[in-house]
Amino acid sequence: MTWEIWLIGVLGILCFILGFLVFILNKKSKKLSKENVVHDQTNEEDYRRDFVANVSHELRTPVSIIKGFSETLLEDFENVKEKKRKDFLEKINRNANRLHSLIEDLLLLAQFDGNPNSLKLQTIDLTKTIREVVEECKSRWNPQELNVLLDLPNFEVPITVDPQKMISVFENLLENAFNHAKELSRITIRLKIIEKHTIALCEIEDDGQTTIAPAEIEKLFERFYRVDKSRSRARGGTGLGLSIVKDIIEAHNGQIVAKQSKIGGLIFTFKLPLQAKDS
Structure with missing residues (x-):
């Protein structure tokens, strides 16, 4: 049968x-x-x-x-x-x-x-990648309940990265907000080019009413760490998403931090060099 x-x-x-x-x-x-x-x-x-x-x-x-x-x-x-x-x-x-x-x-x-050097580097348009990931995620969410706002440059942002890994970064950060943020209604993604056009700075901010102590925020990137265990498991989180994000960003010689947002949720901010060291 x-x-x-x-x-x-x-x-x-x-x-x-x-x-x-x-x-x-x-x-x-x-x-x-x-x-x-x-x-x-x-x-x-x-x-x-x-x-x-x-x-x-x-x-x-x-x-x-x-x-x-x-x-x-x-x-x-x-x-x-x-x-x-x-x-x-x-x-x-x-x-x-x-x-x-x-x-x-x-x-x-x-x-x-x-193998930390396993990245398959290519030059992509970061703004296009962000838009594509958001559109894909929207198909899994109810647009009546969650609005994703984009604050992106109106020009191409070429960056040398592993395309699939970079997609994983944005997917995991968006999924993290969706799975963990309470009373979530809006996610905002911002992209800026700083330091004489050598660094991409990206912010992903949610308006979820989730207050996290500073000591808890420092642990967010630890493997299997959860602030609200029952909520994340109910929504399908594995507890590994943010750890994966951190590994990918650092493998690209970047840095990522998290902090409490003024509107109540969290802001994840990461920086990436537009050109890889070996390129």
Whole structure:
């Protein structure tokens, strides 16, 4: 039956996740041993413990849901009404997608940790890229509930970056606002060219009524860190988006900071050189 094949596929994904986590841990421990010779053993053990605890926590809920509903279908399929079957499969599919998002984010992080020079640099128009990402995101949001304002130059802004990684930066920052900001109604993206036309400065500001303590803001870029855990999980966040953003920006020799906005939300500001050092 089709649903049985589908469930086998989901279980295969779970097996892949477990193997992938072992792979990531091995890469991480090797990286730590090279970079921190003096505190090698302590750092490795601390990292393994924290990483396993965080990932296990993220996996536990979706895996439990998939396991529970799939077992019910396998053991009592004939007695479960058709409407209930569909409801069960939708829940399994939703949580499988959540696992997929986690894997995609972990793959991005592993790529940077294993090879920070893996960027595929090209010269693109940054204003065009921002507009394209916003249009793509709008298709997933209700325009009646969320307005995205663009304050961009009326000319092309050539910049040498990895195009796909730069798309990930804007997607993750927009998704972060959507997933975490309370009472969100507007996101504003600003782009300026500063320092004698050598640096692109970009700001992404939301009007969500979310007050975050300074100590909390400093932790926003840590992996798996969440200010409001229940809200972010309910909206599908993995807790890795901002960490990915920071890794990408720094790989491009840029810097990113976050601060509380005067209108109540958060402002993420990053700077990027228009020309890569190796270009």
